[in-house]
Amino acid sequence: VIVSPLEQFEVVELVGIRLWGLDVSLTNASIMMCVSAGLIVGLSMMVGREGGKLIPGRWQSVMEGVYKMVVGMVYESIGKEGGKYVGYVYTVMVLILVMNVLGLIPYSYTVTSHLVVTLVLAIGVWVGKLVVGIKRHGWRLFGMFIPGGTPFGMVPFFVFVEVIGFVIPMISLAVRLFANMMAGHILLKVLFGFAWSMMMAGGILYVGHYVPLIVLYLLFGLETAVALIQAYVFGLLTCIYIGDMESGGH
Structure with a gap:
């Protein structure tokens, strides 16, 4: 990947599979998704077996800490009705967190660096938000697209603006995660390639390659923090959007 920093985002077909005219081939992206899901299930089962212990283990403490944080975030953003959304928010947030962190491992694949993946996650949140709004307020929910007192001639314009404003958060939710990762x-990759080129050049440049290498280590720590923060932000915004529908807002 030293030649091209974008090469790491290429979806590579590993096992070609065609079923009823559909391409369901195994790729590096799909395998990382399965690994992420399997890791979450495995950790959950392991924590479940440790649940009866008086002194919680390391992973049990971590999972319980994340769960308590999600519970607090959900109730703070949604209110007393938030209990029924804890499971969904927790699952989405932990899935994104695991995919982000696994993507930091060398020679692995960052699933959340693809817009189509983050867009599917965001569409799920948006559809859920819409369902919550309709269930809570009925079809009166769509009255928010027409502000009170709007002249009849301006209705199409305001409906267009309000619909755009309703859809934009879904797009921004997907783009934020994808762009950051x-x-x-x-x-x-650029810094690593720069350091590698200086090291291969030899001479005085060999000594100078330590500078981008040090910066690389610092940025790796920053990227790890970004991976954690972006999972938290996605979960928090999911709570906020659902809370808006519970209260009848946008």
Whole structure:
């Protein structure tokens, strides 16, 4: 990947599979998704077996800490009705967190660096938000697209603006996660390639390669923090959007 920083985002077909005319081939992206899901299930089962212990183990403490944080975040953003959304928010947040962190491992694949993946996650949140709004307020929910007192001739314009405003958060939710993960990984690869080129050049440049290498280590720590923060932000915004529907807002 030293030649091209963008090469790391290429979806590579590993096992070609065609079923009823559909391409369901195994790729590096799909395998990392399965690994992420399997890791979450495995940790959950392991924590479940440790649940009866008086002194919680390391992973049990971590999982319980994350769960308590999600519970607090959900109730703070949604209110007393938030209990029924804890499971969904927790699952989405932990899935993104695991995919982000696994993507930091060398020669692995960052699933969340692809817009189509983050967009599917965001669409799930958006559809859920819409369902919650309709269930809570009925079809009166769509009255928010027409502000009170709007002249009849201006109704199409305001409906258009309000619909755009309703959809934009879904797009921004997807782009925020995708852009942060992609940009960070590109920067890491560029710095690594720069340090590698200086090291291969030899001479005085060999000594100078330590500078981008030190910066690389610092940025790796920053990228790790970004991976954690972006999972938290996605979960927090999910709570906020659902809370808006519970209260009848946008």
